[in-house]
Amino acid sequence: MSECKKELKIAVRNLVEFVLRTGDIDSSFGGSNRAAEGTRLHKKIQKAQGKEYSSEVFLKTTIEFDDFFLTVEGRADGVINEDGCFTIDEIKTTAVPLESIDEFYNPLHWAQAKCYAYIQAVNENLDNIKVRLTYCHLDTEEIKYLVEEFSFAQLKQFFDELVEKYHVWARLAFDWQIKRDSSIKDLVFPFEKYRKGQRKLAVAVYKTITEGKKLYVKAPTGIGKTISTLFPAVKAMGEGHTSKIFYLTAKTITGGVAKEAFAKMREKGLLLKTVTLTAKEKICFMEKSACKPEKCEFARGHFDRVNEAIMDILTREDEIKREVIEQYAKEHRVCPFEFALDLTLWADAIICDYNYVFDPKVYLKRFFSDAGGDYTFLVDEAHNLVDRAREMFSAQLSKKEFLKLKKAMKEESPKISKTLNKLNTFMLTMKKLCADNDYYVSKEEQSEIYLLLRRLIGECEEYLAEKAKSGVENEDLLQLYFDVLMYIKISELYDDRYVTFVEKSDNDVIIKLFCLDPSHLLSEALKRGKAAVFFSATLLPLDYFKEILGGGPDDYTMYLNSPFEVNNRCLMIADRISTRYQDRDKSCNEVVQCIKSTVQAKKGNYIAFFPSYQYMNMIYELVEKECSDIRVYVQSASMAEKEREDFLEHFKADPEETVLGFCVLGGIFSEGIDLKDDRLIGAIIVGVGLPQICYERNIIRDYYRNKNRLGFEYSYMYPGMNKVMQAAGRVIRSEDDKGVILLIDDRFTNPSYLALFPNEWFPYVRVAGSNISENIKKFWNGHGG
Structure with a gap:
C-alpha cells in the first residue's frame, strides 16, 4: 500500500447497514433485545462445529481510489473449509418462529455474509463460494440453515456496487480529514501561556496516547484539565495516533466545559467535527418516547431520509450539539436520537456520558462490537466512575413486581402468570435465607432462578409480540421483561468479584447480582479503545483509583499541585x-x-x-x-x-x-x-x-x-x-x-x-x-x- 495515500476504514456491518437501510424505526416489541442470550448461543453453535470450521475469522480487503484507500473489514462468524470448498457462515439468533424465516426474510443478513464471501473469495482466489445463514431460535435453540452458492463474478458485482454507493461518503470523509489534519498541524495552544503544571499534563497525555497506555491524574481545579487533555489528544489525532476522541462525563455540565475548549481551539483555526450526545428521553420530540411509525412521524420513514440529513449537516456544521441536531432532525423529519448516534460515525470527537463506552446495556456497539479501534477515552471527573461502574455492572429483581404482575396476568396469560408465581415462590425461598437478618449474601449464584427467568423471557416475547400486532402495550410487563433481560446479561459477567445479595423488607424481597469490584470489567471495556486518561481534582489516593478503575502495572499516574497561591x-x-x-x-x-x-x-x-x-x-x-x-x-x-x-x-x-x-x-x-x-x-x-x-x-x-x-x-x-x-x-x-x-x-x-x-x-x-x-x-x- 502506497505510503503517501490515506487509508479509511469501515466495518462490513456498518457499510452494509449504512448503504442499504430503508424504512421505519420500529421499536415495536419483536424480541430483538436479547444480546446476552444471542452471544451465548453464538458461541455454543460455533463450538459445536467440526474441525473444518473456523470461528470469528478476521477478513479485510482494500480498494484503491485516486488519492486514498478504503479498507473494508470485519469478523465472519465462521468460515468452513471442506477440502478447498469454502462456505461463509453468518449466525443470527431470533425470537421469530423459524418457519417464518425464508431467503427473503432479511436482505441485510445476506448482504453482510456476501461481503465476507467476496473477501474470502479474493483471498483464496475462488471461482465459487457458498454463503450459509444460520438462524437459531432463542428459546428452543432449534436451528435453520439457508444456503446459497455464488460465483465470484456475482459477489464482485454486488460488492463493487455497494462500495460505489459508499464512495461519495468515503470521499467526504477523506476530504475532511485532509483539511482537519492540516488545521491540526498549524494549531497552537489556544491560550497565551501554559498555567503551572499544564504543559506537564499535556505532554503526559500525548505520550499516553502514542504509547496506547492509561494515565490517572490528580489535576487540581484551575490547572485547566479539559484543554490540557483535549489539546494533546487533538494533536495526536493529526499525527495519526488516534482516530476518534471520546470525552466522557458524569454530568451534562462538564460536557459544556469540553465544548468551550473545542470552541477555543476553533478560534485558533482548528477544523474538527464534534458531536454531543443527549439522552434519548431528553432529545425526543414526542411527549412520550415511542419509536413506532404509527405514533411518531420522525420514526416513520426515518431510514429513507437520514442519509440525506447526515450529508446536509456534515457539509454545513462542525460543532454538532443538541440544538443543531434538533434543528436538522426537524428539517429532515428524522429521529434526533438515532440521527445523533449516526453522526458519531463521522465525528472526530464525541462528548457523551460514561454509559456510551462502559455500560453493557447501552455502549455504542457501532464502534465497540468487534475489537474496538484506536480510540482515545478522556474520562472527566473520574472519581465518579467507581460507583457508576458498580451500578452499570450490577442488576436486581424485585419480588413485588413478580407478585403484582402475577395477579395482573392471571386472566390475560395464565402461562405467564404461572411462571411469575414460581418466581414469587423462589423469592420467598430467598427471604427465608435471610433468617433473622434483613439480608443474605452468597458468593455463589442462585442459578436455579435462571431457568425460570429464561422461560419468562420466552413467554413474554410471545405474548408481547402478539399484542404489538394489534397496537396494545403492557408497559409494566415490558419493563419487567427488560429488567429480566438485564439480569440475565449481567449473569454472564458473574465471577469472584460479584456476590448475590438478597435484601428483605416488610413488603418486598430484592435479589441482586452485585459487582463489588468493577476493575476487571472496566479494564475489559477500555480494550475497546487504544488509550485512556482519567482525571479529576480529587483522584486521591492515586493508587486506589488506578487499581479500581482498571489500570495495570505498566500504566501511568501523575500528581499535579494546585497552580493557585x-x-x-x-x-x-x-x-x-x-x-x-x-x-x-x-x-x-x-x-x-x-x-x-x-x-x-x-x-x-x-x-x-x-x-x-x-x-x-x-x-x-x-x-x-x-x-x-x-x-x-x-x-x-x-x-x-x-x-x-x-x-x-x-x-x-x-x-x-x-x-x-x-x-x-x-x-x-x-x-x-x-x-x-x-x-x-x-x-x-x-x-x-x-x-x-x-x-x-x-x-x-x-x-x-x-x-x-x-x-x-x-x-x-x-x-x-x-x-x-x-x-x-x-x-x-x-x-x-x-x-x-x-x-x-x-x-x-x-x-x-x-x-x-x-x-x-x-x-x-x-x-x-x-x-x-x-x-x-x-x-x-x-x-x-
Whole structure:
C-alpha cells in the first residue's frame, strides 16, 4: 500500500447497514433485545462445529481510489473449509418462529455474509463460494440453515456496487480529514501561556496516547484539565495516533466545559467535527418516547431520509450539539436520537456520558462490537466512575413486581402468570435465607432462578409480540421483561468479584447480582479503545483509583499541585468535635457555634456541607434560631433543574448581606458548580463524609478486607474524603479567588486522614469555636478585606 495515500476504514456491518437501510424505526416489541442470550448461543453453535470450521475469522480487503484507500473489514462468524470448498457462515439468533424465516426474510443478513464471501473469495482466489445463514431460535435453540452458492463474478458485482454507493461518503470523509489534519498541524495552544503544571499534563497525555497506555491524574481545579487533555489528544489525532476522541462525563455540565475548549481551539483555526450526545428521553420530540411509525412521524420513514440529513449537516456544521441536531432532525423529519448516534460515525470527537463506552446495556456497539479501534477515552471527573461502574455492572429483581404482575396476568396469560408465581415462590425461598437478618449474601449464584427467568423471557416475547400486532402495550410487563433481560446479561459477567445479595423488607424481597469490584470489567471495556486518561481534582489516593478503575502495572499516574497561591485560602480544622452519629446530639451546639463564628467573621456567601439530610436539618433548625441576621437556604432532597438554578442565584457577587447555604456532601451542590470570585468565600464541612453504613457498603468492605486488607478504606474512608475534597474545592476556582475552609471533626487530624489531604491543604490551622473568628479576620485583613 502506497505510503503517501490515506487509508479509511469501515466495518462490513456498518457499510452494509449504512448503504442499504430503508424504512421505519420500529421499536415495536419483536424480541430483538436479547444480546446476552444471542452471544451465548453464538458461541455454543460455533463450538459445536467440526474441525473444518473456523470461528470469528478476521477478513479485510482494500480498494484503491485516486488519492486514498478504503479498507473494508470485519469478523465472519465462521468460515468452513471442506477440502478447498469454502462456505461463509453468518449466525443470527431470533425470537421469530423459524418457519417464518425464508431467503427473503432479511436482505441485510445476506448482504453482510456476501461481503465476507467476496473477501474470502479474493483471498483464496475462488471461482465459487457458498454463503450459509444460520438462524437459531432463542428459546428452543432449534436451528435453520439457508444456503446459497455464488460465483465470484456475482459477489464482485454486488460488492463493487455497494462500495460505489459508499464512495461519495468515503470521499467526504477523506476530504475532511485532509483539511482537519492540516488545521491540526498549524494549531497552537489556544491560550497565551501554559498555567503551572499544564504543559506537564499535556505532554503526559500525548505520550499516553502514542504509547496506547492509561494515565490517572490528580489535576487540581484551575490547572485547566479539559484543554490540557483535549489539546494533546487533538494533536495526536493529526499525527495519526488516534482516530476518534471520546470525552466522557458524569454530568451534562462538564460536557459544556469540553465544548468551550473545542470552541477555543476553533478560534485558533482548528477544523474538527464534534458531536454531543443527549439522552434519548431528553432529545425526543414526542411527549412520550415511542419509536413506532404509527405514533411518531420522525420514526416513520426515518431510514429513507437520514442519509440525506447526515450529508446536509456534515457539509454545513462542525460543532454538532443538541440544538443543531434538533434543528436538522426537524428539517429532515428524522429521529434526533438515532440521527445523533449516526453522526458519531463521522465525528472526530464525541462528548457523551460514561454509559456510551462502559455500560453493557447501552455502549455504542457501532464502534465497540468487534475489537474496538484506536480510540482515545478522556474520562472527566473520574472519581465518579467507581460507583457508576458498580451500578452499570450490577442488576436486581424485585419480588413485588413478580407478585403484582402475577395477579395482573392471571386472566390475560395464565402461562405467564404461572411462571411469575414460581418466581414469587423462589423469592420467598430467598427471604427465608435471610433468617433473622434483613439480608443474605452468597458468593455463589442462585442459578436455579435462571431457568425460570429464561422461560419468562420466552413467554413474554410471545405474548408481547402478539399484542404489538394489534397496537396494545403492557408497559409494566415490558419493563419487567427488560429488567429480566438485564439480569440475565449481567449473569454472564458473574465471577469472584460479584456476590448475590438478597435484601428483605416488610413488603418486598430484592435479589441482586452485585459487582463489588468493577476493575476487571472496566479494564475489559477500555480494550475497546487504544488509550485512556482519567482525571479529576480529587483522584486521591492515586493508587486506589488506578487499581479500581482498571489500570495495570505498566500504566501511568501523575500528581499535579494546585497552580493557585496557597495564601489565598485559610484552611482550619476544628478537631475537638466529634460528628460521629452517636455523638451528634452532644456536639450539635458546638457545630452551630463553629458555623456562627465563621459566617459572622466576614460578610459574604458561605455553604455548609453535611453528611446527611437528617443531620443538616437538625443543625439548620438551631442556626435559624441563633443567626436571625443571616439568610439561610437549604437544599431539598429532590430539586428540579429550575429549583437548583434558583438556589445558586442566592449566591450573588458583592452581596449586601451574608448568605449561608445548607447542602449535603456528595450532592448536586458539592461538585460541578462554579461560584467564582466572591460568589462563595467559605465552605464549612461537617464530618469526614463517610457513606451511610449499609449492607452493601459492608459487603464491599469485607471483599477488600480479604483482598488487600483495606476494606474500610476502600468502602468508606476514600469515598468519604473524596466528597470532602470536592466540597472544599468549591471555594477556590480561579487564581483571583480567596476564601476560608473549615473542617469540623476530630478525625481530620488523624494521621490516616492527613495522609489523604492534597498538598494544597498544608499548612492548616487547628481551631476551636473561640478562635475561628479571630483566624478568619486575620486572614481577610491580610488580603485587604
